[in-house]
Amino acid sequence: MKKLSARRRHPLAAVVVLLLALAATGGLYAAFAPAKQAQADETSQSLAIEEGKKLYTVGCASCHGTGGQGSSDGPSLVGVGSAAVDFQVGTGRMPAQQPGAQVPKKKVIYSQKEIDQLAAYVASLGAGPITPTKQQYDPAGADAAKGGELFRTNCAQCHNFTGEGGALTHGKSAPSLEGVDPKHIYEAMQTGPQNMPSFPDTTMPEQQKKDIIAYVKAVNGDETESPGGLKLGGLGPVSEGLFAWIFGLGALIAVAVWVAAHTAKAKKS
């Protein structure tokens, strides 16, 4: 011990102690690291929540309150879940441009990473529907015919036969489903955004949601064909009537004028 105490004040003593301390820390870390894997993940989750909160404070808090408790300008976000955030922000509806009957969809201003962070923060406020995985919403292999029946029973009242959209009261409307991401259709059913009722898994199981998405994609997707020709908006008799008047009867009257103008002249030159 004497030797040790004698060298206590050696110029290199501090270096040695530091090395020893580092070795001990490293050794301990090496020993406990596998067990702490999960905890490391949670750190990234809490990081996402942390980041999400920052984004939230800048973009959302003015209406939804600093803690997501809501205000006179926006509803509480406690318990809406990450799916609601992914839908509202992912379709550009949120952040809203202005108050009104309904917040329309517009250009998305957050990146998907930022949306996930926001979703993580809002999800941390209270349990709610979780953002679906691709496996949940991918319509591949689902039954479009069954989806059609479900669509006509549950969705067509507002969204029209093939999801072209329709009017609701006082300036509100059910949007067109053309070109909407299957994930967002799924989330909309799950969370019931704005004026839409929600269809949680208890009333509409995952498979049925998939069937509905398959139907929407079959009749109003990118590859949908219109066997009869121009779709005329898919809006039914009103647009057909307009077309018949303008292009049908209009053209016929133009032809009549032409025929009447080209006649055998009786006497006059």
Added chain:
Amino acid sequence: MSTTTATEKTKRQAPAGERVADWADGRLGIYSLAKANMRKIFPDHWSFMLGEICLYSFIILILTGVYLTLFFHPSMNEVEYHGSYVPLQGVLMSEAYASTLDISFDVRGGLLIRQIHHWAALIFVAAMLVHMMRVFFTGAFRKPREVNWVFGFLLLVLGMFTGFTGYSLPDDLLSGTGVRFMQGAVLSMPVVGTYLSMFLFGGEFPGGDFVARFYSIHILLLPGIMLGLVVAHLILVFYHKHTQFAGPGKTNTNVVGMPLLPVYMAKAGGFFFLVFGLITIVAAIASINPIWALGPYRPDQVSTGAQPDWYMGFSEGLIRVMPGWEINFAGHTLVLGVFVPLMIFPLVLVAIAVYPFIESWVTGDKREHHLLDRPRNAPTRTAFGVAWLTWYFVLLVGGGNDLWATHFHLSINAITWFVRIAFFVGPVIAFIITKRICLGLQRRDAEKVLHGRESGVIKRLPHGEFVEVHAPLDQADLHKLTAHEQYAPAEIGPEVDENGVRRKVKRSEKLRAKLSKGYYGEGNQIPKPTAEEYKEITSGHGHH
């Protein structure tokens, strides 16, 4: 040698055409008929061809309709679909719907024929309305053509209902909703409503009968009546001879135009093919009633944007804007929200149908009229017509209020309120504005007759004044602008007879005098220039 044989042959035998004609004449006696009518004259004007559009689209409807009946199964038996359209495979539906899908996807040319049939139907009714407006605004409905006006009106109404029963046949979700709507209207009738509904549908809605019943109404009953009316309509046109616009040499007692054969026949025949061709082009490029996208009818399902075809749109408007009032009396419900529109529905149509009779009563004119009015020269009639069209259009807006809302970013409630107010106010405003415009045009005509046409040439007079040179109209134009006659308002006559005793004036007589004043009184028509005025102004004093 050969020449002689040829002459011998002609001597022995008349040409084939003549022989056929002779054979037919010997049995049908058509020579005198043809001789009398082949040179029948028809005047030329594009608006006289609107009726032809109706006739030809009606023929197209019959031709394509016959083809469709070959493949359509008017049955409500439930079947499972296994045809070509994938998004409906395995869905339960009526045989009517399934066979319409088959016509659309599995019958050769079926979809095109279906679309021609449906587009032709929309155009048919639209053309009838426009044709009717032409007759209305030019006063062609006056004596002796009132009966033909009524025939035409009946054709319009029957056309509407033939259309309704026709688009209801496929038993799809859209038309099924329309049939449900109709059943609701039937139910709203007090006392008889429920019985009538049960009778129509053979039990509770939708039952298993209505497609078959609508089928025979659509392909047999209504078109049969319509065909008869069309023939009667044409016979009367032939009998009355066609009306014409006033012009040099055109009087109330002659018809100036082209003979039926060959000119008019060639034109009309050619026009038929043009109409058929154009409707086929429309049907080939634009989809109509894509029933596969609508799904089969089920009473528990409904879609937004459920409107009838355009000609029933005004009834949809009536029901959409009517407040949902109802009266409960002694355990019975009177659904005014549906019953009132049901009662106004025929009124909208009858309002225009009875107009000719009202006008002839007001004018007291019993003479025949074969010369057409220019709409401006009958301001009150024109104003009534425009008011009616405004009324009709306002109701169409009400019927499509949801699409107005989504496409113009408006509140559907605001549109509904607009329609409710415009239903009463719109026609009045349209009436006033139209009458003012007509009177303005009459003034301009008078001005033109007296002072000539503005030539655009500016002349500077020696003392520095600038004037525009007016070019006098030629004789034909002068005739056109002054050919119309102007009525004097009907007077009630002296209220006391020659002995000083008060005469009893009937209330209807007073009303008539009042209306007549509204038609022809001071300020309701601009007196047309007289020959004296014209002479005075053109007798060398120069003009401006």
